[in-house]
Amino acid sequence: MHTTLIDAATLSQHLDDPKWVILDCRHDLMNPNAGFDSFAIGHIAGAQFANVDTDLSGAKIGADGKFQGRHPLPGRAAFIETLRGWGIDDDTQVVAYDAHGGMFAARLWWLLRWIGHPAAAVLDGGLVAWQAAGQPMVTHAERRTPGSISERDALVSTVSVDEVVANLSTQARTVVDARAADRYRGENETIDPVGGHIPGAKNRFFKDNLTADGRFKDATQLKAEFAPLFASAPEAIMQCGSGVTACHNLLALEVAGLPGAALYPGSWSEWVGDASRPVATGN
Secondary structure (H helix, E strand, C coil): CCCCEECHHHHHCCCCCCCEEEEECCCCCCCCCHHHHHHHHCECCCCEECCCCCCCCCCCECCCCCECCCCCCCCHHHHHHHHHHCCCCCCCEEEEECCCCCCCHHHHHHHHHHCCCCCEEEECCHHHHHHHCCCCCECCCCCCCCCCCCCCCCCCEECCHHHHHHHHHHCCCEEEECCCHHHHHCCCCCCCCCCCECCCCEECCHHHHECCCCCECCHHHHHHHHCCCCCCHHHEEEECCCCCCHHHHHHHHHHCCCCCCEECCCHHHHHCCCCCCCCECCC
16 A cells, blocks of 8 residues: 555556556646646546546635635545545555646645545656656546545544634644745735735745655655654644645655644635734745
8 A cells, every 4th residue: 555655667567457546636726727738638547637626625615604715625525426436446546646746646645535545645756757757648538437435534634724813822833834935925926915924834835845856855854854843743734825735745744754734724815815814924
């Protein structure tokens, strides 16, 4: 069972394995059609397309009428049905990939753990590593027989916006922001019309988890780099712009052997949906 990362050579040996499902998570925050368009041009044999906006996210407005952020979690039952549609069973090994260093694939990895499915891994180095290894690409789409995956106890934890608000006073947990430094400081109005960060939050850009070739750093290096941010992973809360790239930091923590940090799903986009919540800028 692969539960964090998998390399291209190993994946290539399982392209025809009926117990393996491969999902292409390519996406562009500024162009919602870019992911599927790229998938149609070429993808790993047997892969199916996972849409970040629809398959891996839920309704932006909750049952209480409040804005939940740009990419709130999908309903658990709805997500289970999506997974079944991809042919996933309880014993299926799922491999997610993208072309962005795992930026979007990590979201699917985390969601699978959220519904209790441990056999989920991200292709280390993504499509770049796959092509660099001389592995083939195809254009035809795969259709799988519906699966029967069931919902089990979550392997990960989340915190609500109210818990993050309460933490402003207690400072019992450390919030870690996965956005780029300019967004964290409040200097990128194109992406974040209301810029800045949650007061007290620290910054760990998700791309800092990667080496120059787009693969994850090794466990020892990741552990050393996360060490100054918090005393222990269970005391940490991971967030980003909308709860997607925060999952990259959560995956890196698992690779480092530091499990237990929580995801704040609504992240910055939900936080600034209520003007009464405080905002910090700068470093």
